[in-house]
Amino acid sequence: MFLTIAIFTAEQVFSQIVDDVVKNAWFIPGGTARSMSIGGAIGALGGDITSTYVNPAGLGFYKTREIVLSPSLILNNNKSGYRGTATDNTKKTGFQLGTTGAVFGGKIDRANHSTAFSVSVNQLASYNNKISYSGSNDYSSYSEQYLEQLVYDNASVDQAANNYPFGASLAYFTYLIDSTADPFGNLTGYRSLVPVGNGNTIHQQYDEITGGGLYEVSFAFASNSNDKLFLGGSINITLSFYTQDITYTETDPGSDVSNNFGYSTFTQNHKLNGAGFNGRFGIIYRPEQSLRLGLAFHTPSYISYTDKLSAGMTTNTEDYKGINTAKSSDFSNAVSETQYNEITPYKVVASAAFVFNEVENLKLQKGFISADIEYVNHRGSRFLQQTGDGEGDPTVDDYYESLNDIIKSYYKGAFDFRLGGEVKFAPFAVRLGGAYYGSPYDDKALKANRILIAGGLGYRNYGMFIDLTVTQTFNKDVSFPYRLLDKANTFATLNNKQMNVMLTVGFKF
Amino acid sequence: MKKNLVYPLFLVVLLVSCSTAYKTSQTPDDVYYSPAKKVIVADHYESTTSSSDDDYLRMKVKDHDRWGSLDDYSYWYDSRYYHNNYYTPYTSSFSVSVGMGWGYPYYSAYNPYWYNPWASWYSPCYTVVYYKNPATYYKPVSKYTLSTYSNRGYNNYNMPLQNSKQSRMYNNSNTNYSRTNDSYNQTQRTNSATPSRSFNSGSMSSGGGSRVSGGGSRVRP
Numbered sequence: 001m002f003l004t005i006a007i008f009t010a011e012q013v014f015s016q017i018v019d020d021v022v023k024n025a026w027f028i029p030g031g032t033a034r035s036m037s038i039g040g041a042i043g044a045l046g047g048d049i050t051s052t053y054v055n056p057a058g059l060g061f062y063k064t065r066e067i068v069l070s071p072s073l074i075l076n077n078n079k080s081g082y083r084g085t086a087t088d089n090t091k092k093t094g095f096q097l098g099t100t101g102a103v104f105g106g107k108i109d110r111a112n113h114s115t116a117f118s119v120s121v122n123q124l125a126s127y128n129n130k131i132s133y134s135g136s137n138d139y140s141s142y143s144e145q146y147l148e149q150l151v152y153d154n155a156s157v158d159q160a161a162n163n164y165p166f167g168a169s170l171a172y173f174t175y176l177i178d179s180t181a182d183p184f185g186n187l188t189g190y191r192s193l194v195p196v197g198n199g200n201t202i203h204q205q206y207d208e209i210t211g212g213g214l215y216e217v218s219f220a221f222a223s224n225s226n227d228k229l230f231l232g233g234s235i236n237i238t239l240s241f242y243t244q245d246i247t248y249t250e251t252d253p254g255s256d257v258s259n260n261f262g263y264s265t266f267t268q269n270h271k272l273n274g275a276g277f278n279g280r281f282g283i284i285y286r287p288e289q290s291l292r293l294g295l296a297f298h299t300p301s302y303i304s305y306t307d308k309l310s311a312g313m314t315t316n317t318e319d320y321k322g323i324n325t326a327k328s329s330d331f332s333n334a335v336s337e338t339q340y341n342e343i344t345p346y347k348v349v350a351s352a353a354f355v356f357n358e359v360e361n362l363k364l365q366k367g368f369i370s371a372d373i374e375y376v377n378h379r380g381s382r383f384l385q386q387t388g389d390g391e392g393d394p395t396v397d398d399y400y401e402s403l404n405d406i407i408k409s410y411y412k413g414a415f416d417f418r419l420g421g422e423v424k425f426a427p428f429a430v431r432l433g434g435a436y437y438g439s440p441y442d443d444k445a446l447k448a449n450r451i452l453i454a455g456g457l458g459y460r461n462y463g464m465f466i467d468l469t470v471t472q473t474f475n476k477d478v479s480f481p482y483r484l485l486d487k488a489n490t491f492a493t494l495n496n497k498q499m500n501v502m503l504t505v506g507f508k509f
Numbered sequence: 510m511k512k513n514l515v516y517p518l519f520l521v522v523l524l525v526s527c528s529t530a531y532k533t534s535q536t537p538d539d540v541y542y543s544p545a546k547k548v549i550v551a552d553h554y555e556s557t558t559s560s561s562d563d564d565y566l567r568m569k570v571k572d573h574d575r576w577g578s579l580d581d582y583s584y585w586y587d588s589r590y591y592h593n594n595y596y597t598p599y600t601s602s603f604s605v606s607v608g609m610g611w612g613y614p615y616y617s618a619y620n621p622y623w624y625n626p627w628a629s630w631y632s633p634c635y636t637v638v639y640y641k642n643p644a645t646y647y648k649p650v651s652k653y654t655l656s657t658y659s660n661r662g663y664n665n666y667n668m669p670l671q672n673s674k675q676s677r678m679y680n681n682s683n684t685n686y687s688r689t690n691d692s693y694n695q696t697q698r699t700n701s702a703t704p705s706r707s708f709n710s711g712s713m714s715s716g717g718g719s720r721v722s723g724g725g726s727r728v729r730p
Binding site: 018045046047048061062063064066083084085105106108114136137138139140141143144145147148149150151152153154161164172173175180187188189190191192193194195196197198200201259261321324355357358359360361362365368399402403406409410424426427443445460461462463464465483484485486487488489490491508 | 535536537538539540541542543544545651652653654655656657658659660661662663664665666667668702703704705706707708728729730
């Protein structure tokens with residue numbers, strides 16, 4: 001007699017990836033206080049170290065050398081709406097590092113030709129935030145995603161109990177869901193223990209704390225021919241650090257202890273570290289004095305990630321099975337760490353700037369206006385398995401192909417607009433700017449955009465300069481507490497106000 | 510505490526001292542105008558030829574028959590340039606073979622890099638990648654979660670509000686995916702208190718209809 005031992009392999013966890021696309025591409029990039037005060041519209045203007053991250057040709061304007069430090073403070077204020085029943089308000093404060101580094105300009109190798117070089121680090125995006133929303137729901141429960149998945153995968157009870165240690169298996173173990181059988185004892189499907197729909201309502205609460213940021217260490221080079229034509233390029237090392245802690249709870253709002261459901265709490269800790277590289281290349285042309293036209297191309301970033309995930313669930317099914325807890329770490333087959341690669345979208349930036357009085361005497365310099373239009377191909381994000389020197393697993397390759405197809409249909413290309421200006425009365429300057437970043441989502445029902453309003457002051461004298469900027473960003477986005485396939489989804493609307501107080505101190509040497 | 514202050518103060522003093530060059534004059538703003546340093550740009554010809562080169566040239570121009578055969582040894586054997594000198598020891602493909610793993614190291618008894626351990630296929634730089642990936646990729650991958658992103662039906666309001674917010678309701682139909690379960694609508698039409706999903710008839714071949722787990726698996730309490 002042969003004894004067959006079933007060997008269970010856990011599902012690899014990829015569920016976050018589709019939502020992660022916007023994290024690495026849909027943000028208002030940080031910079032120096034001066035560049036932020038004009039809405040980041042630095043593409044054709046040049047003469048600021050932030051040009052490294054928008055249009056490196058702008059470094060070609062430098063014939064001097066400077067070192068720059070840009071610390072800033074971020075204050076998040078969130079409001080959310082969920083099923084029209086509740087609005088919460090959460091705040092979080094964080095530190096952000098704007099463009100910090102040095103520019104070495106003015107190397108003249110032949111007549112009317114100069115070059116410049118920069119080394120800098122910049123925090124392009126900050127992930128520090130805390131969102132929270134809650135409300136009553138008479139239509140669906142998060143337990144239904146587990147029912148759907150098990151039926152979608154034709155999962156047996158053994159598979160339900162073992163193959164999904166970050167989701168459905170936790171639900172199955174804590175009796176949030178259970179199997180159903182026909183009179184002959186054959187498995188017919190799965191059911192939830194949560195009483196929702198048909199007049200029953202549950203209370204849902206979603207809390208998410210995120211941290212980390214997207215950084216770049218950059219090396220840029222630019223040339224200047226006759227103060228007419230500027231060419232530049234940068235090689236950038238991308239470093240991404242992201243943490244996400246989710247706590248989601250469904251509660252029976254009634255006092256009925258005989259309906260077999262009290263509450264269920266799901267927790268998830270997600271940690272994502274990545275490193276990669278990209279390049280930026282640009283050109284600025286001055287057809288006439290005062291007018292500058294720029295064009296830049298940002299290559300996609302190629303980033304390798306290490307993704308760590310852990311999850312847990314506690315469910316109280318009252319008289320049915322009481323309180324039960326399960327954790328992903330209880331499953332010996334749980335793969336809590338995965339590696340994969342991402343290719344982020346490319347960007348194209350077209351810019352124009354008009355500078356009033358481009359003269360050496362600072363007291364005669366009047367100001368400038370500058371504008372950028374940027375196209376970001378959000379639907380172009382691609383994920384790949386890390387194969388090392390092997391060929392990889394065809395099953396995983398197939399998964400990534402499907403994932404990339406979903407990204408192509410879920411996202412779209414978006415235009416971003418930046419506009420800003422400065423009025424100068426040396427040694428002081430006053431600046432104003434704004435920016436609009438369009439929605440990356442293809443579905444018009446998902447309202448999302450980013451609007452930035454900025455203002456700042458500058459002082460330049462005694463071989464140094466100090467710029468102070470305050471920006472207010474209005475971020476509109478959506479958040480799905482869970483997603484269903486065969487039933488309408490529900491999502492929260494998020495309205496984040498982010499105030500950024502930024503200081504840049506620079507020294508000429 | 511004092512130590513913590515020393516380094517920032519040192520940095521500030523260093524940076525302020527660096528900027529002394531512009532303390533007595535205006536601090537340039539490179540956005541408007543960046544003053545070039547007063548550097549005399551050297552002529553390319555003069556900077557790369559020696560006075561003896563000039564002498565040879567003048568002599569050749571003045572009396573070619575007499576001085577035309579005079580060779581310029583320092584030009585042809587200038588150590589800064591290698592004019593396709595076959596015997597130079599630096600023409601091997603060493604730079605390609607290192608790290609990239611392809612390219613064949615130039616074999617020469619005079620090639621000092623032939624025994625370089627980094628240029629060999631057996632070098633550690635080729636083998637380290639074999640151990641890079643943990644065996645985490647050969648796992649079943651469910652596409653269920655991906656398929657949910659195709660569902661563009663939304664229900665964002667509870668019943669009393671749903672009627673008044675009809676204009677904000679979206680198409681609740683599902684498109685572009687195949688479902689394995691068609692029992693949802695039936696389940697909702699009945700007065701079942703809890704949601705459920707059932708397999709299509711005949712689609713489920715495994716499982717025993719109970720919570721019995723197979724060997725080697727975890728069992729629920």
